[in-house]
Amino acid sequence: xxxxxxxxxxxxxxxxxxxxxxxxxxxxxxxxxxxxxxxxxxxxxxxxxxxxxxxxxxxxxxxxxxxxxxxxxxxxxxxxxxxxxxxxxxxxxxxxxxxxxxxxxxxxxxxxxxxxxxxxxxxxxxxxxxxxxxxxxxxxxxxxxxxxxxxxxxxxxxxxxxxxxxxxxxxxxxxxxxxxxxxxxxxxxxxxxxxxxxxxxxxxxxxxxx
Amino acid sequence: xxxxxxxxxxxxxxxxxxxxxxxxxxxxxxxxxxxxxxxxxxxxxxxxxxxxxxxxxxxxxxxxxxxxxxxxxxxxxxxxxxxxxxxxxxxxxxxxxxxxxxxxxxxxxxxxxxxxxxxxxxxxxxxxxxxxxxxxxxxxxxxxxxxxxxxxxxxxxxxxxxxxxxxxxxxxxxxxxxxxxxxxxxxxxxxxxxxxxxxxxxxxxxxxxxxxxxxxxxxxxxxxxxxxxxxxxxxxxxxxxxxxxxxxxxxxxxxxxxxxxxxxxxxxxxxxxxxxxxxxxxxxxxxxxxxxxxxxxxxxxxxxxxxxxxxxxxxxxxxxxxxxxxxxxxxxxxxxxxxxxxxxxxxxxxxxxxxxxxxxxxxxxxxxxxxxxxxxxxxxxxxxxxxxxxxxxxxxxxxxxxxxxxxxxxxxxxxxxxxxxxxxxxxxxxxxxxxxxxxxxxxxxxxxxxxxxxxxxxxxxxxxxxxxxxxxxxxxxxxxxxxxxxxxxxxxxxxxxxxxxxxxxxxxxxxxxxxxxxxxxxxxxxxxxxxxxxxxxxxxxxxxxxxxxxxxxxxxxxxxxxxxxxxxxxxxxxxxxxxxxxxxxxxxxxxxxxxxxxxxxxxxxxxxxxxxxxxxxxxxxxxxxxxxxxxxxxxxxxxxxxxxxxxxxxxxxxxxxxxxxxxxxxxxxxxxxxxxxxxxxxxxxxxxxxxxxxxxxxxxxxxxxxxxxxxxxxxxxxxxxxxxxxxx
Numbered sequence: 028x029x030x031x032x033x034x035x036x037x038x039x040x041x042x043x044x045x046x047x048x049x050x051x052x053x054x055x056x057x058x059x060x061x062x063x064x065x066x067x068x069x070x071x072x073x074x075x076x077x078x079x080x081x082x083x084x085x086x087x088x089x090x091x092x093x094x095x096x097x098x099x100x101x102x103x104x105x106x107x108x109x110x111x112x113x114x115x116x117x118x119x120x121x122x123x124x125x126x127x128x129x130x131x132x133x134x135x136x137x138x139x140x141x142x143x144x145x146x147x148x149x150x151x152x153x154x155x156x157x158x159x160x161x162x163x164x165x166x167x168x169x170x171x172x173x174x175x176x177x178x179x180x181x182x183x184x185x186x187x188x189x190x191x192x193x194x195x196x197x198x199x200x201x202x203x204x205x206x207x208x209x210x211x212x213x214x215x216x217x218x219x220x221x222x223x224x225x226x227x228x229x230x231x232x233x234x235x236x237x
Numbered sequence: 238x239x240x241x242x243x244x245x246x247x248x249x250x251x252x253x254x255x256x257x258x259x260x261x262x263x264x265x266x267x268x269x270x271x272x273x274x275x276x277x278x279x280x281x282x283x284x285x286x287x288x289x290x291x292x293x294x295x296x297x298x299x300x301x302x303x304x305x306x307x308x309x310x311x312x313x314x315x316x317x318x319x320x321x322x323x324x325x326x327x328x329x330x331x332x333x334x335x336x337x338x339x340x341x342x343x344x345x346x347x348x349x350x351x352x353x354x355x356x357x358x359x360x361x362x363x364x365x366x367x368x369x370x371x372x373x374x375x376x377x378x379x380x381x382x383x384x385x386x387x388x389x390x391x392x393x394x395x396x397x398x399x400x401x402x403x404x405x406x407x408x409x410x411x412x413x414x415x416x417x418x419x420x421x422x423x424x425x426x427x428x429x430x431x432x433x434x435x436x437x438x439x440x441x442x443x444x445x446x447x448x449x450x451x452x453x454x455x456x457x458x459x460x461x462x463x464x465x466x467x468x469x470x471x472x473x474x475x476x477x478x479x480x481x482x483x484x485x486x487x488x489x490x491x492x493x494x495x496x497x498x499x500x501x502x503x504x505x506x507x508x509x510x511x512x513x514x515x516x517x518x519x520x521x522x523x524x525x526x527x528x529x530x531x532x533x534x535x536x537x538x539x540x541x542x543x544x545x546x547x548x549x550x551x552x553x554x555x556x557x558x559x560x561x562x563x564x565x566x567x568x569x570x571x572x573x574x575x576x577x578x579x580x581x582x583x584x585x586x587x588x589x590x591x592x593x594x595x596x597x598x599x600x601x602x603x604x605x606x607x608x609x610x611x612x613x614x615x616x617x618x619x620x621x622x623x624x625x626x627x628x629x630x631x632x633x634x635x636x637x638x639x640x641x642x643x644x645x646x647x648x649x650x651x652x653x654x655x656x657x658x659x660x661x662x663x664x665x666x667x668x669x670x671x672x673x674x675x676x677x678x679x680x681x682x683x684x685x686x687x688x689x690x691x692x693x694x695x696x697x698x699x700x701x702x703x704x705x706x707x708x709x710x711x712x713x714x715x716x717x718x719x720x721x722x723x724x725x726x727x728x729x730x731x732x733x734x735x736x737x738x739x740x741x742x743x744x745x746x747x748x749x750x751x752x753x754x755x756x757x758x759x760x761x762x763x764x765x766x767x768x769x770x771x772x773x774x775x776x777x778x779x780x781x782x783x784x785x786x787x788x789x790x791x792x793x794x795x796x797x798x799x800x801x802x803x804x805x806x807x808x809x810x811x812x813x814x815x816x817x818x819x820x821x822x823x824x825x826x827x828x829x830x831x832x833x834x835x836x837x838x839x840x841x842x843x844x845x846x847x848x849x850x851x852x853x854x855x856x857x858x859x860x861x862x863x864x865x866x867x868x869x870x871x872x873x874x875x876x877x878x879x880x881x882x883x884x885x886x887x888x889x890x891x892x893x894x895x896x897x898x899x900x901x902x903x904x905x906x907x908x909x910x911x912x913x914x915x916x917x918x919x920x921x922x923x924x925x926x927x928x929x930x931x932x933x934x935x936x937x938x939x940x941x942x943x944x945x946x947x948x949x950x951x952x953x954x955x956x957x958x959x960x961x962x963x964x965x
Contacts, residue, residue: 035241035243038243038247039241039243041247041248042243042245045245045248048245050243050244050245054241059241060241063241104335104336104339105342105348105349105350105351107926107927107929108926108929111335113335116335120333121304122272122276123272123275123276123301123306124276125276125306126301126306126307127306127307128305128306128307128308128326128329129326129327129329129330129860130329130330130333130859130860133330133859135335135859136330136333136334136335137333137334137335137736138304138333138736139333140268140272140275141268143275143302143303143304144268144271144272144275147265147271148261148265148266149249151260151261151262151265152251152259152260152261153251153259153260154249154250154251155249155250156248156249156250157248157249157250159248160248160249162339162736162737166248168248169248169249172247172248172249173249176249176251176259179259180259181259181261185261185266188266188267188268189266192266192267192268192269193268
């Protein structure tokens with residue numbers, strides 16, 4: 028895969044975990060999403076199972092509504108129980124050993140170290156977070172958008188650092204998914220994201236150490 | 238087939254396109270390097286006050302990298318003397334809790350949908366104004382657990398023409414307050430640290446935690462004071478006591494009458510104080526002969542010799558001897574006889590001549606905050622009385638007009654007298670008696686607006702939910718809560734930026750007022766209001782911001798002057814009560830209901846706080862709930878012998894059933910409780926599914942309590958519950 032392809036791939040991933048819109052519905056129903064990912068899964072030597080969520084959905088009437096409901100069911104924080112797509116939630120709140128708060132090393136909270144770090148990174152890059160993500164700078168969607176920019180503007184060194192430090196929680200997110208019996212679309216989306224990140228980690232490791 | 242071509246706008250926006258704009262210092266992406274560097278960032282300290290319970294302890298919030306980093310107690314704060322309790326630490330978790338409310342919500346069908354602040358205000362105002370037009374101002378109410386900004390909530394209700402401002406008082410302390418006010422004119426404090434003999438009846442400052450009091454009791458004990466605790470349960474305070482007297486619940490009045498009998502019969506009272514500062518001693522002498530200690534023993538099950546011994550010991554230590562003024566436990570709002578119990582307790586203290594004396598009961602110095610007038614004229618007081626009947630002869634003549642009878646709101650709603658209301662920092666669906674009735678009442682309202690930080694039980698049924706910022710995210714009204722022997726003024730101020738689209742409570746009140754068409758009474762912000770109200774105290778807002786707590790006014794002086802009673806003296810005999818046809822001298826009155834002594838399954842249900850929870854607010858804090866679980870604290874206390882007779886083992890599940898509710902819980906068999914009662918820790922029994930940590934953990938005593946109104950004050954009589962307990 029070329030860096031522009033990876034840039035584009037990360038943008039698509041970010042779209043998959045954003046609130047679904049008409050564009051997403053069209054991509055699925057027209058088969059574009061399936062085809063887009065098939066090319067890569069074939070390259071990675073992985074088969075159809077990864078794409079089931081996109082294939083089975085294609086052509087179904089009212090899929091947009093179904094996707095909206097699935098997203099709301101899984102990720103809406105107005106629900107009593109939902110999946111949190113924020114990195115801080117899956118990691119100890121701070122590594123500051125001098126912090127004496129009871130929850131200093133707890134998981135399950137917002138605005139952890141990862142959020143602060145990314146806020147500093149975005150600020151230095153002259154980037155602003157839109158209002159709806161203000162309190163979650165380490166949301167998966169923002170991290171994927173940022174990774175996409177790294178593929179455009181930066182080298183493997185920065186990409187490796189970002190994937191290793193800020194996208195290492197995706198396996199924890201997969202575990203969290205298991206509690207919710209998610210819609211097949213989101214199972215495929217997360218499986219392929221995880222696959223891509225694993226492949227990238229392997230590649231970056233090989234390129235660094237030969 | 239369509240190709241993938243992204244047209245949506247990203248959520249991460251770049252101001253300038255191109256690689257030039259995307260500059261990153263080498264190494265900034267290295268998370269560990271950043272962690273190391275950020276650990277050395279400067280720490281700022283913001284004095285503020287805790288919101289973990291109603292004590293509003295003075296604290297310093299330390300902030301690093303824009304986040305909370307540590308809290309410490311403010312040693313200048315009279316109420317906590319530099320100490321913070323587990324609730325204060327545990328409640329901080331909510332600041333970064335992903336389940337907090339993040340923006341205003343509107344009910345659509347059986348779900349909530351996000352709504353903007355402006356739209357929410359517009360819709361609320363439109364609906365509220367229609368209700369006001371159709372039903373008049375008496376049809377709306379505001380209820381809150383008092384916050385520093387309660388004066389503005391009251392102002393809002395008055396601006397709208399409604400008298401219906403309520404606190405939680407009728408389920409907590411109104412009987413105690415009324416008893417003291419009728420007898421000595423106001424609610425006093427306890428000079429614990431200078432006392433040589435402290436008798437505590439029912440109050441549990443080490444459980445329903447009051448850090449200042451616990452510290453002062455410890456100080457007094459170090460100097461040799463004796464501490465006696467009268468409580469059906471071996472409470473956290475009883476652990477500190479020299480003697481624990483497990484009284485039969487509901488009979489504290491009998492114990493006090495027995496003590497007064499000894500004071501009078503043996504001439505142990507302060508004769509000079511009685512002659513000069515009291516009225517009605519002769520009538521007391523006539524009445525009290527009916528209550529010798531032997532009689533009291535039969536009623537309250539404390540041996541007569543112990544009653545005599547305590548009375549003599551206290552008399553010997555007088556005036557540096559006190560009977561704690563009490564709070565919720567025993568006679569705050571517990572029994573039919575709670576008002577008279579408070580009266581008897583005030584009278585017993587008076588006989589010791591300890592009123593406004595060092596080491597006795599004293600009247601705290603008060604900081605009289607200035608008014609907003611003339612800069613911002615106040616609305617007229619509403620013309621009509623409160624529909625709950627507080628202050629109305631023939632209804633609840635000694636009820637607190639200021640607090641109202643909040644647990645009457647569901648009844649008034651069901652009768653159609655209340656149509657709309659605001660609930661702020663309060664959760665009546667969980668903290669009021671008889672939840673089925675409360676839910677029915679609140680659901681009957683045409684408009685319910687809840688201001689809270691989480692989706693509590695009450696917020697879950699609201700039409701609109703307005704999210705308040707967490708207490709460390711907002712500056713609020715100045716406060717005089719910490720006043721003691723010298724008055725104090727304190728300030729809650731913002732330590733960190735609000736994380737979500739939330740707003741400070743006072744700002745919400747002001748904005749509601751403006752949308753409701755009464756903005757002319759709210760042409761100020763919190764900064765200006767605080768400055769205006771401090772004007773008369775001779776301190777500046779700038780200094781208060783720096784210190785968090787400031788002493789103001791004169792120091793307390795010993796001596797009992799003219800009291801705020803009709804006679805200006807301690808009213809042992811109350812002409813007010815006589816006119817209202819209530820007993821003008823305390824006399825024995827049975828509790829409303831009592832367990833059947835012949836029925837092995839029949840118990841009185843008591844409740845009380847554990848030091849780690851406040852009402853229903855803290856149960857959802859993971860650390861506090863972890864403590865509850867680690868120490869197996871979510872259990873029903875039962876006397877061991879009675880439990881064994883029911884075939885129970887420690888830890889067994891039991892079924893509790895009353896005339897209004899039932900539930901299951903595990904039992905704790907112990908010798909530390911009177912055999913006639915069982916005791917349920919309060920703060921549990923959360924049924925909002927949005928409060929995931931606390932959901933379905935334990936039970937609430939309110940599930941078993943019928944809706945009662947004491948005839949004098951209108952309080953909830955929340956220990957007048959007889960339950961059947963059986964093995965589950």
